[in-house]
Amino acid sequence: MDVPLDVSALEPPEPMRQILEALFDLADGDRLCVRHRREPFPLYDILQRMGYAWETSGSEGRFQILIWRTAPPVTDGSD
Amino acid sequence: MLSTAGLSLEQAPPIHIPFRFFLTAPLFLLAAALLLALKGDSLLASRWSPAALAVTHLIVVGFLGQVMSGALLQMLPVVAGSPVPSVRLVGGTVNPLLAVGAGMLAWGLLGGGGMALSVGAVCASLGFLVLVLSAGLALLRARGAPQTVRAMGLALGSLLVAVVLGLVLTEALSGRIWILQFPAWVDVHLAWGLLGWVGLLVMGVAFQVVPMFHVTPPYPKWLSFWLPPLAAAALLLGTLRLVSDTYEAGVAATGVLALAFSLFALVTLGLQARRERKRVDATLLHWWSAMVCVLLAALCWLLAGPPVVTGILLLLGAGVGVVSGMLFKIVPFLAWFHLQHRQLTSGKLQVRVPNMLTFLPDRPARLQLACHLLALVGTLAAWAVPVLIVPAGIALALSAALLGGLILRALVRFRRVAMAIEASPPSTHPEAM
Numbered sequence: 001m002d003v004p005l006d007v008s009a010l011e012p013p014e015p016m017r018q019i020l021e022a023l024f025d026l027a028d029g030d031r032l033c034v035r036h037r038r039e040p041f042p043l044y045d046i047l048q049r050m051g052y053a054w055e056t057s058g059s060e061g062r063f064q065i066l067i068w069r070t071a072p073p074v075t076d077g078s079d
Numbered sequence: 080m081l082s083t084a085g086l087s088l089e090q091a092p093p094i095h096i097p098f099r100f101f102l103t104a105p106l107f108l109l110a111a112a113l114l115l116a117l118k119g120d121s122l123l124a125s126r127w128s129p130a131a132l133a134v135t136h137l138i139v140v141g142f143l144g145q146v147m148s149g150a151l152l153q154m155l156p157v158v159a160g161s162p163v164p165s166v167r168l169v170g171g172t173v174n175p176l177l178a179v180g181a182g183m184l185a186w187g188l189l190g191g192g193g194m195a196l197s198v199g200a201v202c203a204s205l206g207f208l209v210l211v212l213s214a215g216l217a218l219l220r221a222r223g224a225p226q227t228v229r230a231m232g233l234a235l236g237s238l239l240v241a242v243v244l245g246l247v248l249t250e251a252l253s254g255r256i257w258i259l260q261f262p263a264w265v266d267v268h269l270a271w272g273l274l275g276w277v278g279l280l281v282m283g284v285a286f287q288v289v290p291m292f293h294v295t296p297p298y299p300k301w302l303s304f305w306l307p308p309l310a311a312a313a314l315l316l317g318t319l320r321l322v323s324d325t326y327e328a329g330v331a332a333t334g335v336l337a338l339a340f341s342l343f344a345l346v347t348l349g350l351q352a353r354r355e356r357k358r359v360d361a362t363l364l365h366w367w368s369a370m371v372c373v374l375l376a377a378l379c380w381l382l383a384g385p386p387v388v389t390g391i392l393l394l395l396g397a398g399v400g401v402v403s404g405m406l407f408k409i410v411p412f413l414a415w416f417h418l419q420h421r422q423l424t425s426g427k428l429q430v431r432v433p434n435m436l437t438f439l440p441d442r443p444a445r446l447q448l449a450c451h452l453l454a455l456v457g458t459l460a461a462w463a464v465p466v467l468i469v470p471a472g473i474a475l476a477l478s479a480a481l482l483g484g485l486i487l488r489a490l491v492r493f494r495r496v497a498m499a500i501e502a503s504p505p506s507t508h509p510e511a512m
Contacts, residue, residue, distance in 0.1 A: 060297075
């Protein structure tokens with residue numbers, strides 16, 4: 001199931017905070033479908049380390065980011 | 080569909096890199112403020128006075144140059160998905176070079192001698208050159224925000240022109256070469272530095288941060304597409320008129336620049352009036368005052384007002400104002416983001432990451448804004464009542480000290496939470512969210 005989340009009218013850091021919160025609540029096999037006004041490049045790094053995959057579509061002002069779990073998180077402790 | 084393959088694991092530079100720039104910058108604003116208070120009388124007498132030239136370089140190279148370089152290294156991966164290559168080396172090189180450059184340039188211009196001036200010019204130029212090359216490479220690899228990327232590219236190009244002109248002018252000041260129309264070339268150097276480098280970078284960054292942080296509609300596409308190249312073309316025209324010696328071309332170039340930046344200020348104020356996030360914070364107030372200063376500077380030029388007043392409005396009112404305001408958003412966001420990142424990637428979720436206001440509260444930020452505005456009004460009024468330059472300088476020193484203190488406070492808070500995360504046991508429970 002795709003779980004929708006619209007963060008396009010939120011100021012930083014709310015979009016990232018809400019996306020991460022939604023990911024913790026995401027059931028196995030579900031995907032988070034995020035709507036955002038900009039491409040959240042800093043989020044990708046966190047997603048990759050936490051074992052999520054994503055697909056981004058759209059253009060300036062209207063992006064859709066589909067996120068799903070692929071592997072257990074990588075915990076190397078660095079930033 | 081956009082590809083996610085090949086994305087660097089290290090999108091953002093380590094937090095100490097931008098913070099190094101942000102903590103160094105207020106020291107130069109403080110130095111400029113003290114110079115203003117101590118040598119204000121000669122400073123206002125002529126824009127060519129050694130004190131005026133020293134203050135200008137302390138602010139443009141030491142304060143604005145430091146903050147904007149640090150912000151650029153940080154923002155390129157965030158807004159354009161393109162990290163600056165070898166960012167640790169670049170940060171560790173540009174920061175000290177600009178610091179020595181600004182200090183020695185100011186010292187040399189104040190009468191410290193040709194050697195100090197040359198060392199300052201070479202250090203500042205090398206610092207900016209490393210920035211232009213590394214940030215330029217990152218811009219070539221940018222994957223998003225095309226209008227911002229273009230404005231940033233034009234800003235870096237302008238910086239390069241300002242640096243080359245600065246080096247040539249330093250040689251002339253040291254008596255090694257002789258330049259026809261020396262004052263006019265100084266004006267061109269100033270225009271590329273202040274309107275090109277500072278102005279175009281602020282414009283490009285605004286296209287991202289104004290809609291992002293104040294939740295406004297986006298800038299109109301025609302504006303973000305045409306305005307930066309139009310301003311850059313006007314700067315080029317203003318430079319070429321010196322070669323061709325055409326007075327009308329110079330006036331036309333300045334007119335286009337005044338129009339372009341006024342339009343940018345008006346549209347920014349209009350977008351902010353339509354913001355969804357209604358709260359008025361210190362950043363927004365800094366933006367408002369800076370944009371009003373841009374409009375007043377254009378008006379001052381149109382009415383053939385004193386160039387010193389136009390300079391104060393652009394340098395102190397618009398440049399220092401908008402950059403200080405943006406620091407109030409960038410600094411706490413960085414602290415929050417790096418802690419969040421550290422926590423999630425280490426799996427240590429027991430410690431709660433504080434919200435952004437904990438790192439940089441609004442009340443002291445408003446106090447900094449009040450000092451900044453007092454300094455601005457005092458410096459402008461001192462043009463008519465020279466004695467006011469002393470309290471204006473003191474107010475600017477206070478604003479610089481508050482700015483530096485607030486950034487340091489945010490860093491101390493960051494370290495405290497980072498140590499708490501480090502000491503906590505791993506957990507999979509999302510209490511920290």
